[in-house]
Amino acid sequence: MLRFFLTTSLIALAAPGLADTITGQAKVDTVTIYPGLATVSRLVILDLPAGSHEIIVPDLPQSLSTEGLRLSAPAGVQIGAVNLAYDRLPVTPDQSSPAIVAAKEEVERLEEVLRERDAEIAAIRLRVQAAEEQIAFLQSLSQASAGQTLTTSSIADIQALAQMVGTETLAVREAAFAAEQEAQAALRAREDDVEALEDAKKALAALMAPESDGAVLTFTVNAVEAGEVVIDVSTLEGFANWSPVYDMHLTTGDDAALDIDRAVVVSQATGQDWLDVQLILSTARPGEQIAPSGVWAPLRRIISEEALKREEGEMLLMADEAMPMNRSLAGMAEAIMPAPAMTAQADFSGATVTYIYPGRVDIRNGVEDLRLPLDTLALEADVWAEAAPSRDSIAYRMAEFTNTTDEILLPGQALIFADGTMIGFSELPLLAAGADTEMGFGPLDGLRLTRATPRRSEGDAGVFTSNNQLVEQAEISVENLTGQDWRVLLRDAIPYSEQDDLEVEFSASPSVTRRNPEGQRGILEWDLDVAAGATQDVSLEYKLTWPEGYLLR
Structure with a gap:
């Protein structure tokens, strides 16, 4: 890894020489974690006499980068030249520190x-x-x-x-x-x-003498008056990350509700423990693109048909000559090239949120998936059962809820519970304040679905006099064995046509509640109330008609 020694002159000191050299320890005080990196604020507390001094701060992580290094001091204290050394670390000359x-x-x-x-x-x-x-x-x-x-x-x-x-x-x-x-x-x-x-x-x-695999920061200061001085050393460090996680507890019945336990998972491998620090979590992405991409106009040209044919002939000849070599190279590449890695991408839609974690925490170097609890949100929920008998044999529990908080709920993995039973894992999408969403909360084994087609006829089968029709009839039933009344959203489908000559007709009993919901062509929906122990039947028939001399595809 390339190491370099940077000397940045921040403010020229007026004093002709340094009065003394003092060693100070930097303690991590505040950490702000972004996706993939962190800003670490370390405090160096010094008892300075008036005048100019050289300060040495040992035991810093070796991975520190000078690009993100910033020092700040209170009024009355000027910071001069700043050095960050990785190799040839100096022996601490200050023998009188406490x-x-x-x-x-x-x-x-x-x-x-x-x-x-x-x-x-x-x-x-x-x-x-x-x-x-x-x-x-x-x-x-x-x-x-x-x-x-x-x-x-x-x-x-x-x-x-x-x-x-x-x-x-x-x-x-x-x-x-x-x-x-x-x-x-x-x-x-x-x-x-x-x-x-x-x-x-x-x-x-x-x-x-600091350890040889660390970094040492040296800088000069000029204090107008004697007293305690706090220097803030801020660094930008990689190998840190965080993500939200949720435990979602749904309660069904007359007083349906949803409790969401929020937590964050934090990891860091910066080379140094963060002990007793203030933790700030941010969704800002300082490591990503910060300006729009450039746009270039395409160059177009014309070529005569004869010249085009000549070029095509020459390219075909070259391809034939190179085919054996290409096959050999392709085989070698297939043997040695690994499969492309799949990378998860998070999209916060431009929203930036900052969380200040309550209390101070310890996050040790190399920690993976340290879980820190945040709070619990209590939301109202609309609960129903959703059934797709053409694909499933049982119905599924669904819930719609609104983010009634004043903040964005960030996307993250969610562990799902329903009526005290763990169901499995899901993903909570980005949910702005006031927005609502629907989520599945597991199967309802007691809501059984059947779909049978007792008659499926085409005209040439003898049932109809013409051979330009297709008729399909479906008998659907929803049987409730759960011991609880359920509102059931039943969903089925029929063919649809974009040609005037291909006509689609259907009939249903009971009548459908919605056709083509949200622009989904051919989809039919029924809102059914299925009491405990009861069975709800639905009959559906559709007919396709087209002119003679055409085939249905």
Whole structure:
């Protein structure tokens, strides 16, 4: 990856030299996520004396781009030259920052703890060594005394000597054992002390010299007055995304309603954790085209028919000569070229919406599909059953609802529930404030559909006297076994014609409610009320008539 070092002179400082160099830590404060990228605002809090200073900010992500880097300071503070380095990262020269001082003190404290621990272990080992020497003395004493006692003393004296040596040896061995256990415990504690010291040294090293795979920001400032200064470092970073998701709970019956639980799914791989940040979600698309495409006029020319025939002949000859090579290349391309990738595209129809997530959140680097809840919307719903007996054997639950909120509902994946039962997944379309939409909410297995054609005749079958007619009759039934009354929208179709000589006639019982709804030619609709346990029958017949000497296609 191409790395470069950029120095941007923002404001020339009037001071002839820098007073000191200060290291500051940048903490992520606010993140605004767009489709595919994010604007990250980091705050650098500094306690500055009056005058000019060089500020070093280490531990920034390596993927930072200079194009989106912006610094801002409060009134009374001027920002000068700004450098962003990826390679040859400088060692932090500032040895007096509170973080470095605290890290040094912790290393020194743990080194002293380790020294005391080693002295403690050495003292315990001396006790063990003394006990071992005491045992050796008792053993040598018992051997010398036993030889003398055997020649000058009675059996009672020998027993007394043995008891004394045994008792003293046992006491000394118990003391040696206790000291050894104490030494082992101290050694185990020493391992923890060593690990704590190594961690403290690593923490200090991280403050003194940033990791080699990060980025370091340096800039100059001039403070008119001494005091605390907050520098806002804003960067544009890729590998971040968000999308809305919904849980849609439909309740049917007399008081039909729809509750929509809204949430967002967030992912980021910017190279740094975002901890305790304010999250802003935007539908703006700064990474896409921002101006209309150009328009070019086509160049047209004329050519004589003779010249055209010559060109066509020459092209055919060249194609014949190149055919074997083309076949070979085509075979190779088919073998090595992968299938084209399918890319999902989101269309917000020019609408830009910004959401400020309530509270502060943690979004770690590399996270995928972190789900954050938003709120719950309560909407009224119009619920009915929709039936297409020519294609389906059961009806389906449908609902129409209006976005009564004051904001746009963005398109996103929706998990569908009906009367407390999970139905499956669907997609909520873009829904502007005040707009309405229809969505399916799963099958109704208790609303059974049948469609039979008891008579289908063409004129030459003998039923009719002419051979220029086609008649089809359909018997449709809707049987309600759900235990609940349903309004059913029944939909069927008949042929339609765009020729005056091909006539289409139909009849239905009961009569159709709508013909050609929303301009859909040939579609018929019935509004039926089917009570629980009841069956509604519909008869449909259509006839096509055309002049003799023509064939129906």
